[in-house]
Amino acid sequence: MLTRADAEAFDRDDPLKDRLSAFERTRGLYLDGHSLGPPTRRALLRLERTAREEWSERLVGAWNDDGDGGWIDLPARVGAKIARLIGVPPDDVAVSDSVSVNLFKLAAALLPPGKAIAVYEGEFPTDDYVMQGLASLVGAPLIRLASGAPLAGRTIGVLIKSAVDYRTAAAADIARFEAVAREIGAFVIWDLSHATGVLALDLARDGARFAVGCGYKYLNGGPGAPAFLYCMRSEAERLKNPISGWFGHAAPFDFTPDYRPAPSAKRFLAGTPPILSLAALDAALDVFDGVDMRAAEAKAQRLCAVFCTALAASGTDFEIAGGAAWRFDRAALAIRRGAHVGILHKDGYAIIRCLIERGVMGDFRAPNLMRFGFSPLFLRHVDAFDAAQALIDVMRSEAWRDPRFSVKEKVT
């Protein structure tokens, strides 16, 4: 039986506990870090500095590098910070656009003529949508693979694959996928949106060559923060960014008539990046300075385990998305997962609304998925324990049946 005292003991031994104070205090228990990370104090201050000192005072001059680095190099500087978190060389990541646009650019650049784009059923919807658009534009077949279907023997040019499933949090075995993809001559583009910042990713070791991911979830970069794109250096040289805007040019301010791509992932930049949003992301990433990502992953898994173990001990039946209940034992922890827990319930919408009123913020995804995110940098183990107790209480008391919780709002 896991007690609150056990959770407190985990907190005392938490190697990441010094990070908690880097964040603006939020009211209640914020379990939506998998959707929108909260701001660090440093990110808020940086945003003010960028607006009040750079934009207001240096104005257009702030683009220039005056030794401290100008706006012009931000996509590369931020990329280098993210590169460490995913285990690739600093120059191989560029920050730009949205995940949707980055997926499009990479997939369009990679797709060999006559080959298909493949997406697993149940993939994050926008990834699938974007591939529908690309397939239609270039006349390529789009294959929807059944969950768990093997790749071997198929004619696939590009496979889009989330490293962590947005519903179940199941983590893909990147090395295994890459090995099979190489056998069949396919390129995998990893969507790291639900993985970056909570898994000790090592893309170089695992042979991953291409990836995209978002800046606003566990990286806490702010709402709609620019996304990132990873392209292995040796592959970049031969790839054409279809949206060949000036920021991907080797010398954007030479204003030459012909596009000449930058070396490295930087060629996948396109138009002028949104600097205010990018500056916030840049500063947000500093909270990862000195963080051993293996410790971050271990803590994320432990937070989820505390939550699930407390739920399992309640006697109330919770259907954990992805099948097996995720208990606090070594066997369950051996399954590698992301940092959120999905729970299926046909009235999940009302349950989430009811919890929010009690100060426990989770989210809901149609048609029946409740999600609770356990970001390792701003949450304590007692938070995971208390969140479970709140959910147990809402289910036992049936408080969520109050009709006001069923009135639909847009939920993100």
Next chain:
Amino acid sequence: MLTRADAEAFDRDDPLKDRLSAFERTRGLYLDGHSLGPPTRRALLRLERTAREEWSERLVGAWNDDGDGGWIDLPARVGAKIARLIGVPPDDVAVSDSVSVNLFKLAAALLPPGKAIAVYEGEFPTDDYVMQGLASLVGAPLIRLASGAPLAGRTIGVLIKSAVDYRTAAAADIARFEAVAREIGAFVIWDLSHATGVLALDLARDGARFAVGCGYKYLNGGPGAPAFLYCMRSEAERLKNPISGWFGHAAPFDFTPDYRPAPSAKRFLAGTPPILSLAALDAALDVFDGVDMRAAEAKAQRLCAVFCTALAASGTDFEIAGGAAWRFDRAALAIRRGAHVGILHKDGYAIIRCLIERGVMGDFRAPNLMRFGFSPLFLRHVDAFDAAQALIDVMRSEAWRDPRFSVKEKVT
């Protein structure tokens, strides 16, 4: 002979003089509004509110519309504000991504099979670069038209055309281009980047169906502010956004497997927009509330005329980009132009550096173009007069020949 007293008289009669105080004060004379507009006080306050109240306190809940409008509707709400400035219905403009990405999306959606993409020589470089990428992706021919070359008789699917030339500020006759384009069955995508906010655009009257433009120049939306995209409603229905991300979906949060495009220009949204940057743009646009764009255009033209007339009276020979010197007489004012003045000089780089040291900020574009922007909302006629005197003095004294002004920095 135009005197400073004449410029002061223009300022007294200026119908837009109440707008000057909406802006944060900048040091010196800021003539770079055609590159990066300065912040309004309102934009800075809004950015702080979005960061400190919405992101920090409402967190993920701020996406939802609680009556005051949530982040989710910002791309449409900001689009409606821009729609008025360009003379189209409010629902026909969406705000998203960068100019490069928006050009790509529209051109890819419009290009009929077998037809060519056309761009004029000397078009803004990134527009041409992006079309090189699209042409290569879909295997379409890319035609570079000589300046002034007629369209009639050509097999063109899509023409990209700046409404205001980034060098000469020459304004295109939109209605005339559209008439010819319809005759040859081509679609024109107008790049309004150097036109929006300084010309009384009336795209609906002129028959323009498609346009893109940037938010960070005369709209003062902040560095790299999101761009806009205009698509006439009756055309939108048949067009496929190739980057069909979830924000362009009719119901993004239904998480349906198949992409179903939103009606109207909103289908050209793609991924999650950068909210911090978008909020700043939203508030920045309020400075245009109640501004008659004909008055804004008239003032911009008059500011340019004051500058050029003062230069012409100096006896120093200035080569105005685009040919005819732009004097302060009725004949010259009958030529419709944007709000910047380009001056050609092989040592333009050093001259601009020298002027910046004297507090007059213009910009330089390789190989030999100096630009001075005369935004009608934050500049006075005496500013235009004083800027001319500073330039005349730098040329007469040859102060720019000091070698320190030739040391190259990146200039944006």
